[in-house]
Amino acid sequence: MAHELPPLPYGFDALEPHIDKETMEIHHDRHHKAYVDNLNAALAKHPEQQDRGLEDLLRNLNSVPEDIRTAVRNNGGGHHNHSLFWQIMGPNAGGAPSGALAQAFEKLGGFDQVKAQVKANGVGRFGSGWSWIALESGGNLWLGSTANQDSPLTDGRTPILGVDVWEHAYYLKYKNLRPAYLDAWWNVVNWAKVDELYRKAGGR
Ligand code: MN
Numbered sequence: 001m002a003h004e005l006p007p008l009p010y011g012f013d014a015l016e017p018h019i020d021k022e023t024m025e026i027h028h029d030r031h032h033k034a035y036v037d038n039l040n041a042a043l044a045k046h047p048e049q050q051d052r053g054l055e056d057l058l059r060n061l062n063s064v065p066e067d068i069r070t071a072v073r074n075n076g077g078g079h080h081n082h083s084l085f086w087q088i089m090g091p092n093a094g095g096a097p098s099g100a101l102a103q104a105f106e107k108l109g110g111f112d113q114v115k116a117q118v119k120a121n122g123v124g125r126f127g128s129g130w131s132w133i134a135l136e137s138g139g140n141l142w143l144g145s146t147a148n149q150d151s152p153l154t155d156g157r158t159p160i161l162g163v164d165v166w167e168h169a170y171y172l173k174y175k176n177l178r179p180a181y182l183d184a185w186w187n188v189v190n191w192a193k194v195d196e197l198y199r200k201a202g203g204r
Pocket of ligand 1 (some may be wrong): 031164166168171
């Protein structure tokens with residue numbers, strides 16, 4: 001079964017003024033679509049890999065045939081990362097988390113400290129990549145970044161929030177000012193969704 005580009009769960013202009021409509025159109029319809037298309041093209045070379053779920057592929061990259069492993073890592077990662085990214089953003093969002101996730105953030109110094117660390121990890125990622133909040137297998141939160149389209153799944157972590165720091169995510173509006181993009185980005189975070197992912201991943 002071919003992997004499919006998920007529809008954006010809101011309009012292209014829904015995240016204005018923080019993320020502009022044109023960026024969203026290009027990002028979803030071209031960049032994300034290309035990851036899906038390239039993932040399917042790679043898997044077509046090994047039909048027995050086509051029925052594996054995306055999480056399975058990324059969590060167990062070593063079991064993917066070597067000649068397509070890099071393509072699956074990059075494009076499968078790109079597909080999974082962006083699918084999460086669209087979900088954890090939304091219109092009329094922002095604010096602060098509540099419930100179990102807010103309590104978990106307290107153990108890391110509180111919400112402001114977590115935001116500062118996610119920003120620092122994003123600013124500090126040289127070149128392209130992602131800044132993450134993920135769960136370790138033991139249930140503890142992990143704040144960190146990955147290069148390119150590498151997924152935290154490949155390191156045994158379950159991502160619950162990721163912010164894309166590739167230039168294509170912000171360059172039209174913010175130019176080279178990645179820190180300004182990261183500051184504005186908190187206004188579009190759907191914390192109810194992040195909390196849901198936290199609990200699904202076994203956070204407590
Ligand atoms: Mn992207």
